[in-house]
Amino acid sequence: MSVFPSLRARSRRSLRHRLTPLAAALALSACSVTEVLEVTDPDLINPSDVTSAAGADAVRLGALARFNSATSGDESLLQLGGLFSDEWNNGDSFIARQEIDQRTITIENSFVTAADRVWHRARIASQQALELLREYAPAAPGWQLAEMYLVQAYLENLAADHFCSGIVFSSIVNGAEVYGAATPTADVYARALAHADSGLALITGTSANDLRVRYALQIVKGRILLNQNNPSAAASAVTGVPNSFQYLQFHSLTTTSNTYWNLGNIAGRYSVSVNEGTNGLDFATANDPRLPICQGNDAVCRTIGAVRPNRDDLSTPFYVQRIWPARETSVAILVGTEARLIEAEAQLRANQPAAALATLNALRATVPGLTPLTDAGSEAARVSQLFRERAFTLFGRGTRTGDLRRLIRQYNRAANTVFPTGAWHKGGNYGTDVNFPIPFVERNNPTGGAGTCLDRNP
Amino acid sequence: MRGPSAATLYGTDAANGVVVITTKKGVAGRPQWTYYTEQSAVSDRNNYPTAYTGWRTGTTAATRTTTTNALAVFCTLSQVAAGTCVQDSVTSYNLTKDPDATPFGTAYRYQHGLQVRGGSDAVRYFVHGEFESEDGVTTVPAFEERYMAARALSLTARQRNPGGLTKITTRANLNITLSPKADLGISAGYISQDLNLPRSDDSGTPGIAANIYGGPGFRNNTSAAGDTLFGWREFTPRDIYQTETTQLIERFTTSLVGSWRPTSWLAGRLNTGVDFISRTDEQICRFANCAAIIDRQGFKIDNRTTFFTYTVDAGATATRSLSSSIESKTAVGFQFIRNTFDRNGSSGQGLPPGAVQITAAATRNADEASSETRTLGAYVEQSLAFNDRLFLVGAVRSDRNSAFGANFKTVFYPKLSASYVISDEGFFPDASWIDQVRVRSAYGASGVQPGTTDAVPFFSATQFRGESGDAPAVVYTTLGNRNLRPERSTEFEVGIDGNFFGNRVVTEFTYYNKASKDALVSRILPPSLGTGATARLENVGEVQNRGIEALITLQLIKREQLGFDLTFNGTTTRNRLVTLSELPNIVLSSTQQHRTDYPLFGWWSRGLTSFEDKNGDGIIRYSTNADLNEITVTDTAVYLGAPLPTRELVVTPGLDLFRNRVRITAQLDYKGGHKVYNNTERIRCASRNNCQGLFDPNASLFDQARTVLVREHPSRSVAGYIEDGDFLRLREISLTATLPERWAAIARARSLAVTASVRNVGILWTKYSGVDPEAFGTTVNAPSSFQAFAPPTYASFRFTFGF
Numbered sequence A: 001m002s003v004f005p006s007l008r009a010r011s012r013r014s015l016r017h018r019l020t021p022l023a024a025a026l027a028l029s030a031c032s033v034t035e036v037l038e039v040t041d042p043d044l045i046n047p048s049d050v051t052s053a054a055g056a057d058a059v060r061l062g063a064l065a066r067f068n069s070a071t072s073g074d075e076s077l078l079q080l081g082g083l084f085s086d087e088w089n090n091g092d093s094f095i096a097r098q099e100i101d102q103r104t105i106t107i108e109n110s111f112v113t114a115a116d117r118v119w120h121r122a123r124i125a126s127q128q129a130l131e132l133l134r135e136y137a138p139a140a141p142g143w144q145l146a147e148m149y150l151v152q153a154y155l156e157n158l159a160a161d162h163f164c165s166g167i168v169f170s171s172i173v174n175g176a177e178v179y180g181a182a183t184p185t186a187d188v189y190a191r192a193l194a195h196a197d198s199g200l201a202l203i204t205g206t207s208a209n210d211l212r213v214r215y216a217l218q219i220v221k222g223r224i225l226l227n228q229n230n231p232s233a234a235a236s237a238v239t240g241v242p243n244s245f246q247y248l249q250f251h252s253l254t255t256t257s258n259t260y261w262n263l264g265n266i267a268g269r270y271s272v273s274v275n276e277g278t279n280g281l282d283f284a285t286a287n288d289p290r291l292p293i294c295q296g297n298d299a300v301c302r303t304i305g306a307v308r309p310n311r312d313d314l315s316t317p318f319y320v321q322r323i324w325p326a327r328e329t330s331v332a333i334l335v336g337t338e339a340r341l342i343e344a345e346a347q348l349r350a351n352q353p354a355a356a357l358a359t360l361n362a363l364r365a366t367v368p369g370l371t372p373l374t375d376a377g378s379e380a381a382r383v384s385q386l387f388r389e390r391a392f393t394l395f396g397r398g399t400r401t402g403d404l405r406r407l408i409r410q411y412n413r414a415a416n417t418v419f420p421t422g423a424w425h426k427g428g429n430y431g432t433d434v435n436f437p438i439p440f441v442e443r444n445n446p447t448g449g450a451g452t453c454l455d456r457n458p
Numbered sequence B: 001m002r003g004p005s006a007a008t009l010y011g012t013d014a015a016n017g018v019v020v021i022t023t024k025k026g027v028a029g030r031p032q033w034t035y036y037t038e039q040s041a042v043s044d045r046n047n048y049p050t051a052y053t054g055w056r057t058g059t060t061a062a063t064r065t066t067t068t069n070a071l072a073v074f075c076t077l078s079q080v081a082a083g084t085c086v087q088d089s090v091t092s093y094n095l096t097k098d099p100d101a102t103p104f105g106t107a108y109r110y111q112h113g114l115q116v117r118g119g120s121d122a123v124r125y126f127v128h129g130e131f132e133s134e135d136g137v138t139t140v141p142a143f144e145e146r147y148m149a150a151r152a153l154s155l156t157a158r159q160r161n162p163g164g165l166t167k168i169t170t171r172a173n174l175n176i177t178l179s180p181k182a183d184l185g186i187s188a189g190y191i192s193q194d195l196n197l198p199r200s201d202d203s204g205t206p207g208i209a210a211n212i213y214g215g216p217g218f219r220n221n222t223s224a225a226g227d228t229l230f231g232w233r234e235f236t237p238r239d240i241y242q243t244e245t246t247q248l249i250e251r252f253t254t255s256l257v258g259s260w261r262p263t264s265w266l267a268g269r270l271n272t273g274v275d276f277i278s279r280t281d282e283q284i285c286r287f288a289n290c291a292a293i294i295d296r297q298g299f300k301i302d303n304r305t306t307f308f309t310y311t312v313d314a315g316a317t318a319t320r321s322l323s324s325s326i327e328s329k330t331a332v333g334f335q336f337i338r339n340t341f342d343r344n345g346s347s348g349q350g351l352p353p354g355a356v357q358i359t360a361a362a363t364r365n366a367d368e369a370s371s372e373t374r375t376l377g378a379y380v381e382q383s384l385a386f387n388d389r390l391f392l393v394g395a396v397r398s399d400r401n402s403a404f405g406a407n408f409k410t411v412f413y414p415k416l417s418a419s420y421v422i423s424d425e426g427f428f429p430d431a432s433w434i435d436q437v438r439v440r441s442a443y444g445a446s447g448v449q450p451g452t453t454d455a456v457p458f459f460s461a462t463q464f465r466g467e468s469g470d471a472p473a474v475v476y477t478t479l480g481n482r483n484l485r486p487e488r489s490t491e492f493e494v495g496i497d498g499n500f501f502g503n504r505v506v507t508e509f510t511y512y513n514k515a516s517k518d519a520l521v522s523r524i525l526p527p528s529l530g531t532g533a534t535a536r537l538e539n540v541g542e543v544q545n546r547g548i549e550a551l552i553t554l555q556l557i558k559r560e561q562l563g564f565d566l567t568f569n570g571t572t573t574r575n576r577l578v579t580l581s582e583l584p585n586i587v588l589s590s591t592q593q594h595r596t597d598y599p600l601f602g603w604w605s606r607g608l609t610s611f612e613d614k615n616g617d618g619i620i621r622y623s624t625n626a627d628l629n630e631i632t633v634t635d636t637a638v639y640l641g642a643p644l645p646t647r648e649l650v651v652t653p654g655l656d657l658f659r660n661r662v663r664i665t666a667q668l669d670y671k672g673g674h675k676v677y678n679n680t681e682r683i684r685c686a687s688r689n690n691c692q693g694l695f696d697p698n699a700s701l702f703d704q705a706r707t708v709l710v711r712e713h714p715s716r717s718v719a720g721y722i723e724d725g726d727f728l729r730l731r732e733i734s735l736t737a738t739l740p741e742r743w744a745a746i747a748r749a750r751s752l753a754v755t756a757s758v759r760n761v762g763i764l765w766t767k768y769s770g771v772d773p774e775a776f777g778t779t780v781n782a783p784s785s786f787q788a789f790a791p792p793t794y795a796s797f798r799f800t801f802g803f
Helices: A021-030 A033-037 A053-069 A077-084 A095-102 A110-136 A142-162 A185-202 A208-227 A231-237 A259-266 A299-303 A337-349 A353-364 A379-393 A400-409 A440-444 B003-014 B077-082 B142-150 B208-213 B679-686 B701-711 B741-746
Strands: A088-090 A171-173 A176-178 A246-249 A270-272 A293-295 A319-321 A331-335 B029-043 B051-057 B086-093 B107-119 B123-135 B164-179 B182-197 B244-260 B266-285 B299-321 B326-349 B363-386 B390-401 B411-421 B434-448 B458-466 B469-478 B487-500 B505-517 B520-524 B535-539 B542-558 B562-579 B592-594 B602-611 B631-641 B647-657 B662-672 B675-677 B722-724 B727-738 B751-766 B793-802
Touching: A033 B363, A033 B390, A053 A110, A053 A142, A053 B458, A053 B469, A077 A088, A077 A095, A077 A110, A077 A142, A077 A259, A077 A270, A077 A400, A088 A095, A095 A110, A110 A142, A110 A171, A110 A440, A110 B469, A142 A185, A142 A208, A142 A400, A185 A208, A208 A231, A208 A246, A208 A331, A208 A337, A208 A400, A231 A337, A259 A270, A259 A319, A270 A319, A293 A299, A331 A337, A337 A353, A337 A379, A353 A379, A379 A400, A440 B520, B003 B326, B003 B363, B003 B390, B003 B411, B003 B434, B029 B123, B051 B077, B077 B086, B077 B701, B208 B679, B602 B701, B631 B701, B631 B722, B679 B701, B741 B751
Parallel strands: none
Antiparallel strands: A088 A270, A171 A176, A246 A331, A293 A319, B029 B107, B029 B793, B051 B086, B107 B123, B123 B164, B164 B182, B182 B244, B244 B266, B266 B299, B299 B326, B326 B363, B363 B390, B390 B411, B411 B434, B434 B487, B458 B469, B487 B505, B505 B542, B520 B535, B542 B562, B562 B647, B592 B602, B602 B631, B647 B662, B662 B727, B675 B722, B727 B751, B751 B793
16 A cells, blocks of 8 residues: 655745846746646645655554554543443533543544544554555554554454444555445454454563553454453463553643543543443542542642633532643553453353452552452452443553443443433433444545444443 | 636636725826824723523522522523422523623724825826824723722733734825837835734734633633633633734835837737735733743744735737727737745743743744745737627636646636627617627636645655654645645636616626536545545545626616715525535534535534423433433434525615715615524533523523423534524714815815714624524624624724815
8 A cells, every 4th residue: 555656746946035026027927837837835744755664654643643643642532431421421512522421422522533533544544554664664664553553453452342344444555545344343443353363473672661561552453352252362462461561642731631620620621420321430539549539629739730620511419530630641541450350250150250359469469449349249249340440450551442332342340230211411311322423524434324323342 | 806807817816706905096287185083982881691590599608699609509401400409590691791890981083184196297106194093992890990000900001902004105106208119117105004913813822812702691700720710711801911912013014017009900018016025923922921820921922924926917919990890809928926834933931020032931843834836828819809899718728836746737727708788789678778799608717726835645744753852754744635736627607798878877787607526625524544634635526616696776866955875785606516426415513514415514414303392391401211201303414505605685775865976875785595503502501500591590491492302402502502693783874074175175185975884883684593693703704603602793984185
């Protein structure tokens, strides 16, 4: 695939010359029409400008920048998925956000559409970077190419966790668009797994970057295998990932702000929820050290600059998360502790509840203030206990919606016992959505069936 | 100038018509001075919506009726219907009508101008200078004055008057007769403008509009700190006005116009000109100023933009009599236009106390943008006049533009027109009341050029934040379109003009039909392509515009002491998307679509087809139980209406008194046939929780139905707020009196005129329930009123002295 067709060479001017009108008239008489009309736009970076090793690296960094926006640097599936499940309550006046919170998402939803664009941009960018690195930077370290596969595998799995069956994968070949067709969710997970394996195959070293990317790929692979209902393989995939591992997204005023801080702590558009829709967990009131909370403008919140007392819509209570207290706080979108959670789930599924409990308690022992769990008593209760541990350990990191869907399809729970249900906090009732629809604008894809869900199954 | 004639002379840029402005020239003779001054009072006389709150009855401390803005004590009509609360009262409040709380006051505007013209037969001059100053209508409310006085707080003079305009305009024209065969004209103009704007429309929640439109239905709401907000939603002017927004413009125009007539039948011209604009846009919140939390750390934005337009226009016209009855005129010409745009932007966050410069900020950013377009065009036009009554014109123009795609070269625009003074023919009925009747028709082509970079695929620069800091990066932005070409329109028009009853009745009637092929449509790209741009300009489809234009001027009374004239100017327009080729319908948003056989940018949404108070309780409810449900909504999006007016009528009466020494005129403007999205009422009902349809049992059933639709129905459709936009507006009424010379002589003047006028008088009638059907917060393609203010009213006196 190439986005770089041959282009008509553009003239370069070393000087900006301002022609007087009279001089222009004279110049016209002496120059060809093409020369007279030729302009150079310094804002543009032509595709031919990136056909070099340096250009390939710039595109690689651009893919990582897109990846940042597709995770914690913009309102992505991470935030919307939390709003859709039981992590966040809506706190503003945007109907589109309220739809998501209420689980009544229309196909024209602008925020879902924007989040869909953001992850596809990162996906395409990583594909472009791979192509350029292979052609113009053959000496690039393997982890750099592997990280591009990480971007694809992570986002494809994330999208499959949130969207209905029918995700479309289009591409750009030789500068021209190649439209894809609606893809069943199972195939999306398979595609993500293939990308994860491709990335892992490229890492042969043990440098810090090699380990960083490899551990990340392992965790993503573990997630995918869990989604494919293969917990034992998932546990094998994450073997050796240390608890301390973090794959971080960085933020700053000059690049992207931490979106949890921006939309939550400062703008009040997201508030940590409490037992949302009856089935939701007590995220804001559990006093769990993995999810420190304050209430807007209380003494603790004032220390982190969260001084608004209410949500953007002036409602209360306004619960503020303290995991990411500042604009520049980095976000660990992948953590080594997730490997232990995957292992615990595999143990539980292998009818080893004691081992699973031990794994969970070993993990809890690393967090000051957490006391050991006791056996929940029944299989269903143990599953609930495990998923509660996942929820608090991975809060806000885009796993909750996928977990709730797995509870339905892998653990035979009813949707109305898993997702928020009953009276919605702003009036009316919760809907019955268990995933996001494919945005309506995908129907501008001429491929038949693109832009509609193949099914709305969990 | 419009239609084919405009396209021939001005090319691709002129597809939507051309406005030709002719400035005053000097007149040979002694210097003639004119001084004028205009004094105006400016006020906002619009009706802004009232806020409502419904209060619940309860027995617990959390639910008893109390004057607080805690949502837990409200009781909506839906809740009453569901039996979850009992409403014991409904309060309403409009802070714009409360002298204590309103931010609107009466502002002052003045203008002074001086002109002189004169010269000799060889050299004539005209010089003009004008100074204008206007305060904004936003002032500090009385409650804020008391609050600040009690706490020794203050606003700067600039902050106390957040809106305002200061403008200097100068112009000079010099016309030189070089010889009997050559003339030279030199003109220059300079404008300096300083515009201050309050943080008014929905500039986020800290703006004036968001806090006026979003307040509750009672006066004594309080902030978290316990301060009374007097109905303002969250922030009040003492904080809002601390955001200072300024636009500075320096504009210089100059042109050189030469004409040469070497023979009696040949004339040539050469025009060159430069239009330069320097614009600075600034916004600042000083340390510990402003409303929003982040803003109080201090920030400044400074964007500096320059615009250049260079024009070269040359041509020649040969006029010959081919016979005693046939006159020929042949014209050729070419134009070159170059537009450049350069912007440098900077911003700084985190200002220390006392700092106002970006350099002082803790974090600084910079960006820049540039663009350039060039157009080269040439035309040939042949005109023939037969017996001074039949006129035929044929022309062709070619254009090339730097924005055309790489695979597209040149566009050609032909034109044919005919005009026939049929009343001069012998066969035409000889009636004394018919002065002249002319029939005319024209056919021609024009086009719209794409934007500067629409055809080009490119990457854009960005930054990546890694563990070691920021690094430059590149991201793919757009596919481009190598086949992009201008939109091509062909227009046919036919008309008839008439003068009757000694030119006391003048009529013009025109029918036009314009078809645009290869229409430049912004085609939405599916997300799966992963491009940075969400749309791409493509030549797809065909758009048709047709309609009627009519002008009738009646001099109903023409006496020495009394005259009365009436002018009607009306149009109808029918816009249709004829085809999108093979593309599917284009969904622009949840409320607008491009669909074949409907207007462009049509309003589409799931419609409210009916509502019925089934149980007679006076409340409209939504229920998933079909027996209880009282609103009916379509299952899919339906067409709701056109976004732009389809019919317009302007009526201008004029009354002349006292031998034309006094003239009274007015302008009535009607527009209709379209829909406007009342997004202000939508947010009031859906989110701000303060509209009548949400709380008041006396609200109309329609208001209740559309509120329930947007809040509770699964579609969350806003169709109920896409309203008829028809209106009749009195735009202006004025009286001009030319006073007797002896009165002027008192001021040592040769003439004196006085004009009293009121502009933006008001809306006489409208179907629109919002503030003003022409006050939009969004673009003209999606006329949506989102917390926007309507224009103020100007009451003016103007004195013009001639010396």
